[in-house]
Amino acid sequence: MNNDAIGEKYLVAVTGASGMLFLQPFLRLLGEQDVVVHGICSDAGREVLSFEEGLNPEDLPVVSRWFDLHDISAPPASGSSGYAGMVVLPCSMGTLAAIACGLSINLIHRAADVLLKERKKLILAVRETPFNRNHLQSMLKAHDAGAIICPPMPGFYLKPKTLAEAAETFAWRLADQIGLRGMSRKRWGDTD
Numbered sequence: 776m777n778n779d780a781i782g783e784k785y786l787v788a789v790t791g792a793s794g795m796l797f798l799q800p801f802l803r804l805l806g807e808q809d810v811v812v813h814g815i816c817s818d819a820g821r822e823v824l825s826f827e828e829g830l831n832p833e834d835l836p837v838v839s840r841w842f843d844l845h846d847i848s849a850p851p852a853s854g855s856s857g858y859a860g861m862v863v864l865p866c867s868m869g870t871l872a873a874i875a876c877g878l879s880i881n882l883i884h885r886a887a888d889v890l891l892k893e894r895k896k897l898i899l900a901v902r903e904t905p906f907n908r909n910h911l912q913s914m915l916k917a918h919d920a921g922a923i924i925c926p927p928m929p930g931f932y933l934k935p936k937t938l939a940e941a942a943e944t945f946a947w948r949l950a951d952q953i954g955l956r957g958m959s960r961k962r963w964g965d966t967d
């Protein structure tokens with residue numbers, strides 16, 4: 776059976792910012808849903824993923840298809856491909872700036888531009904510290920164009936005991952943002 780025939784399609788883009796530990800918990804959440812997940816990884820993303828997690832993109836769970844960063848005729852380059860949402864995790868300042876300015880230099884930038892023009896969910900898990908004025912302006916610009924700026928900042932009020940648990944709390948927030956429902960998760964205010 777062709778897996779791509781079922782569920783909504785989501786795109787996950789990996790760029791060269793720090794924070795690769797958030798990827799696997801997020802992808803596993805997507806894997807619990809009836810959805811199809813495709814991926815694109817930048818050259819720097821590949822390098823940082825290898826450095827931080829010892830993985831290649833192809834080793835990551837749940838993603839059924841990886842597109843070449845420079846294949847500008849791949850499906851995500853067109854609105855007709857019908858992705859329901861895209862998450863850039865983690866999102867570097869360079870990719871943020873390209874998206875904010877509508878540059879389509881590579882397939883990640885083009886796919887993000889497509890999602891914005893189609894009025895679909897585009898979530899940017901931007902990561903840098905501290906931010907300079909350019910970064911802040913790019914975030915506001917991307918926000919005004921319709922993106923959701925969702926930095927990988929886990930909440931600590933649910934008292935995660937490990938880094939992995941903290942990463943999971945952020946993965947849930949991302950999944951909430953792209954509108955995935957039906958996940959059993961303890962939420963603030965739950966009494967049982």
Ligand SMILES: Cc1cc2nc3c(=O)[nH]c(=O)nc-3n(C[C@H](O)[C@H](O)[C@H](O)COP(=O)(O)O)c2cc1C
Pocket residue numbers: 789790791792793794817818819820822823826866867868869870871902903904
């Ligand atoms: C180990 C490592 C960590 C990095 N962390 C960040 C980061 O947190 N944020 C960022 O904007 N760039 C970071 N960079 C720099 C980006 O990888 C670099 O700017 C790259 O050109 C981004 O390209 P891309 O947006 O196409 O992935 C890091 C680079 C390395 C090698």
